[in-house]
Amino acid sequence: MLKNNKINITGLVEGIREGNRKFLAQAITLIESEKDEHKVQSQELLRKLFTNNITSIRIGITGIPGAGKSTLIETLGTNLTKIGFKVAVLTVDPSSSITGGSILGDKTRMVELSRNPNAFIRPSPTSGTLGGVKKSTRESILICEAGGYDVILVETVGIGQSEISISEMVDFCLLLLISGAGDELQGIKKGVLELADIIAINKADGDSLEASKRTALEYKNALRILQSSADKETPVMTISGLKNIGIDDLWKEISKKLHDLKLDGTLEKNRLHQQKKWMWEMVEETIIREIETKPNIMKLKSEMEESIANGKTTPVIAAENILRKISNQ
Structure with missing residues (x-):
């Protein structure tokens, strides 16, 4: 909460660069503010923090409601901190169209990760933003990068327009699905499948394991048709965020794809396109x-x-x- 309109931007910048989570939270609150004086200050803050250097991996995570996005993020984020990464999680929390209020419950769903000194979790209300990606998410990503976070995970509230929005601010899109959610292809639009860099069928454990494998096969077959004449080949994997099954393999696949993007210059070109x-x-x-x-x-x-x-x-x-x-x- 911003207690006054006059903010020490220099002190805020120093605190962010030291990785102080309190200053990170204050900075994001500042850029989300609709007050005119805060808008001026937030632009000053971003000017001081901005860099063209690629210092992080930006990953968008989306999927149908109930797919286990928060559980996956907690497990993946915890795993990454154990091998030396600093992880920032930007979650977009659904706002009520009637009251304007939001649940802001991601810290309660990611208990272990929220206590991790090498992780930062920031839920933000959508405030009616189409697609569940708040318009200040880009600025939040820059602030987290300036704070030394080298993996930025951006979670959206649902599926559809959110993929288009999120793909314009991240390096990599992970589509999370589950088996048994009605139609095996779950009404996923062709455009959504084309934007996904990896599709992961979550909750593939226990009694759901075989069904998850069948669902993965359905998507592999669908993608084979969609991508028959394209260079892109989207992997489909089965994982369990809750049981930590397949998460290391998922990260290896993400790392490999991002390495290829860096190697041929695509990552830098994509970032420049996003800035424009x-x-x-x-x-x-x-x-x-x-x-x-x-x-x-x-x-x-x-x-x-x-x-x-x-x-x-x-x-x-x-x-x-x-x-x-x-x-x-």
């Missing part, structure tokens, strides 16, 4: 926010919306009228 996209998103957001402060433009906006609804004009003509008004300001 981030720039244009900020431009669009700033322009829209600026428009909303102009009463005459907002009045014209309402008039154009009414004209479209009444069939008196087309969206193209309405947009041209609004843009002409903006350019004359």
Whole structure:
């Protein structure tokens, strides 16, 4: 919680670079704030922290509800800290569309990892953000990297639009599924499968082991058709986050793929593409926010919306009228 509007940015930067989790949390709270004075301070903070050097691995983890994402993250994160990694977990917590409140319960679901001195867990409410990836997630990733965290795990609330959003800010996408969730292909859209770098069938233990193997085979067959003419080949694995089965093999596969991306320069190109996209998103957001402060433009906006609804004009003509008004300001 930010107790005052004036924040010592220099002290905050120093605390982050020392890996102090309290300062990390304060910095993320600052960039999530909607206050104008905090927005200015957060941009100053990011300018001081930003670097083009690739110092971390960014992994997006998504999947259907109940797939065991939090359990997997706790097990994977704990395993990684044992072999010397510092792990940051950014989880997007679902907000209520009625109250605006959120559960923010990931620290209670990841008890062991939350107590680990080499791990940092930050749940953030979606606040209605489409796809379950908060718009400040990119900034949170940069802050964690500046704090010395070399593995950043970003978890989303569900599946669908979230893959598109998350793929634009991470190096690698892991799609987590389970067997017995209705249709074996679980309504997964073709685009989602194409974005996944690895598909892991979780909860493959005990009585669910054979069913999980069958589900993995279903996805392998589906991918064989989808990727018949493509260079990409997506591995499908069975794992158990709860029992820590197959997690080391999963990490080996992730590491191999990321090594290949670094070797041929793809990782650097992807990061640059993501930065450019981030720039244009900020431009669009700033322009829209600026428009909303102009009463005459907002009045014209309402008039154009009414004209479209009444069939008196087309969206193209309405947009041209609004843009002409903006350019004359």
